[in-house]
Amino acid sequence: MGKKTLKRTRSLLGAVFFVCITLMFLDFTGTLHKYLGWMAKVQFLPAVMSVNVLIIVAILAVTLVFGRIYCSVICPLGVFQDGVARIHNVFKKNRYTFSKAHNILRYIFLGILVAGLIFGVGSIVALLAPYSSYGRIVQNLFSPVYQWCNNALAALSGRFNSYTFYSKEVWIRSLPTFVIAAVTFVLVVVLSWRNGRTYCNNVCPVGTFLSFFSRFSWFRMHIDEDKCIKCGMCTKNCKASCIDGKNGYVDYSRCVSCGNCMAVCPKGAIDYKHLPRKAAAPASGQTSNGNGVDEGKRAFLIGSAVAIGSAALAQEKKKVDGGLAFIEDKVAPERKTPVVPAGARSLANFRTRCTGCQLCVSQCPNDVLRPSTDLMHLMQPVMSFEKGYCRPECTSCSDVCPTGAITKILKEEKAVTKKGQAFWVHWNCVVCSDGVSCGNCARHCPAEAIEMVPYESETPNLFVPSVNENKCIGCGACEYVCPARPLSAIYVEGVEQHRIL
Numbered sequence: 390m391g392k393k394t395l396k397r398t399r400s401l402l403g404a405v406f407f408v409c410i411t412l413m414f415l416d417f418t419g420t421l422h423k424y425l426g427w428m429a430k431v432q433f434l435p436a437v438m439s440v441n442v443l444i445i446v447a448i449l450a451v452t453l454v455f456g457r458i459y460c461s462v463i464c465p466l467g468v469f470q471d472g473v474a475r476i477h478n479v480f481k482k483n484r485y486t487f488s489k490a491h492n493i494l495r496y497i498f499l500g501i502l503v504a505g506l507i508f509g510v511g512s513i514v515a516l517l518a519p520y521s522s523y524g525r526i527v528q529n530l531f532s533p534v535y536q537w538c539n540n541a542l543a544a545l546s547g548r549f550n551s552y553t554f555y556s557k558e559v560w561i562r563s564l565p566t567f568v569i570a571a572v573t574f575v576l577v578v579v580l581s582w583r584n585g586r587t588y589c590n591n592v593c594p595v596g597t598f599l600s601f602f603s604r605f606s607w608f609r610m611h612i613d614e615d616k617c618i619k620c621g622m623c624t625k626n627c628k629a630s631c632i633d634g635k636n637g638y639v640d641y642s643r644c645v646s647c648g649n650c651m652a653v654c655p656k657g658a659i660d661y662k663h664l665p666r667k668a669a670a671p672a673s674g675q676t677s678n679g680n681g682v683d684e685g686k687r688a689f690l691i692g693s694a695v696a697i698g699s700a701a702l703a704q705e706k707k708k709v710d711g712g713l714a715f716i717e718d719k720v721a722p723e724r725k726t727p728v729v730p731a732g733a734r735s736l737a738n739f740r741t742r743c744t745g746c747q748l749c750v751s752q753c754p755n756d757v758l759r760p761s762t763d764l765m766h767l768m769q770p771v772m773s774f775e776k777g778y779c780r781p782e783c784t785s786c787s788d789v790c791p792t793g794a795i796t797k798i799l800k801e802e803k804a805v806t807k808k809g810q811a812f813w814v815h816w817n818c819v820v821c822s823d824g825v826s827c828g829n830c831a832r833h834c835p836a837e838a839i840e841m842v843p844y845e846s847e848t849p850n851l852f853v854p855s856v857n858e859n860k861c862i863g864c865g866a867c868e869y870v871c872p873a874r875p876l877s878a879i880y881v882e883g884v885e886q887h888r889i890l
Contacts (some may be wrong), residue, residue, distance in 0.1 A: 436448070
């Protein structure tokens with residue numbers, strides 16, 4: 390392979406994945422997802438959560454053959470780090486140095502992620518998942534700018550009687566999630582600007598897990614000692630800080646096969662090729678802990694155990710679950726049980742599999758989904774009905790979810806799936822408080838689950854809602870159209886287990 394071909398190919402593929410995934414999050418019409426949705430499903434952690442064995446095996450196989458190219462091509466957060474580092478390289482070249490791997494720190498973050506998976510702490514999984522972290526950055530920071538530009542074009546095109554664009558309300562769906570996205574963005578940018586892939590190689594649990602396998606990759610970067618003049622150019626251009634040019638050592642657990650070292654080597658001393666195991670051994674002291682224990686083999690066994698354990702855990706979970714004078718803004722009620730989309734099947738399934746990537750939030754056309762503020766399940770989407778309701782004919786969230794937290798559901802099935810139950814609060818109802826007729830909830834209920842019944846015997850012309858539990862699907866239309874403010878007089882509580890009516 391040519392000295393610069395690897396770098397150019399990797400850069401091109403990484404740019405394609407990065408741009409397409411970013412546009413998929415930005416596109417609130419859902420059009421691009423029809424063509425680009427597979428890019429979300431080939432992300433490693435979503436594949437693990439959905440028990441997509443084919444994707445998991447494919448990623449591990451590619452890693453065993455080519456090294457950690459997943460991190461430099463497919464992972465959008467990894468490519469984002471490369472982009473930031475590349476911008477800094479324009480102002481300051483040859484700025485990297487070799488550093489030893491901080492294995493204890495890496496394994497701590499990996500252990501935290503595994504613990505979060507085992508004990509069902511969705512907020513930990515959402516916080517550490519690299520794909521989800523980038524999704525939150527796009528949804529909370531980039532998307533508002535994109536929508537403001539779209540609204541400006543909509544206003545401009547409207548002057549020419551063109552409706553190519555339509556306005557989209559820009560609002561913060563969850564302040565805690567917005568803050569977390571902003572902090573993550575600043576942290577990643579600062580670390581990438583200062584020293585390349587610091588976040589990827591020390592924090593990201595997916596990168597750490599794949600490092601167990603990349604140590605044994607078939608193709609690797611190799612420094613030819615006969616050609617090497619110890620100039621250090623490879624070390625100064627390695628954004629993963631994994632090349633010790635003076636000793637001819639490459640830490641394959643951190644190398645992402647970017648090709649930078651090959652491109653800058655003045656003597657062509659670095660090749661990307663298959664090496665016999667003996668020739669590929671690192672410098673003295675790198676493979677043994679002093680007691681004759683091969684650290685590479687130990688890491689591989691640990692990685693395999695984690696992979697098998699995670700897959701088994703996910704499979705086990707899968708088996709278990711199956712005309713007002715003044716209009717105030719509505720306030721969401723405190724629900725004892727959150728309402729989650731119909732395709733989730735159950736609250737337990739949803740919480741087990743969701744990584745909080747916010748793709749479903751960005752694609753929801755009715756602004757029903759927003760990140761949870763519950764500490765244990767922070768950033769996992771829940772349904773709220775201040776700005777719209779979950780239309781029975783809409784399946785956008787189930788179409789885009791890459792983790793299996795919201796499984797694919799047909800429109801006909803969704804229309805009869807009970808995901809919540811409406812309850813009437815009589816002291817909030819304008820019929821009871823103001824003595825006026827209403828009936829909005831009954832008129833707009835798509836399931837015809839609400840019947841208006843006489844309020845009191847002495848007021849025969851006033852009627853109040855009565856909810857039929859056997860018909861209500863928990864879509865939230867009644868809560869949305871209720872004129873009572875700030876709290877609706879009728880609200881929806883979620884159900885633990887969804888069922889077909």
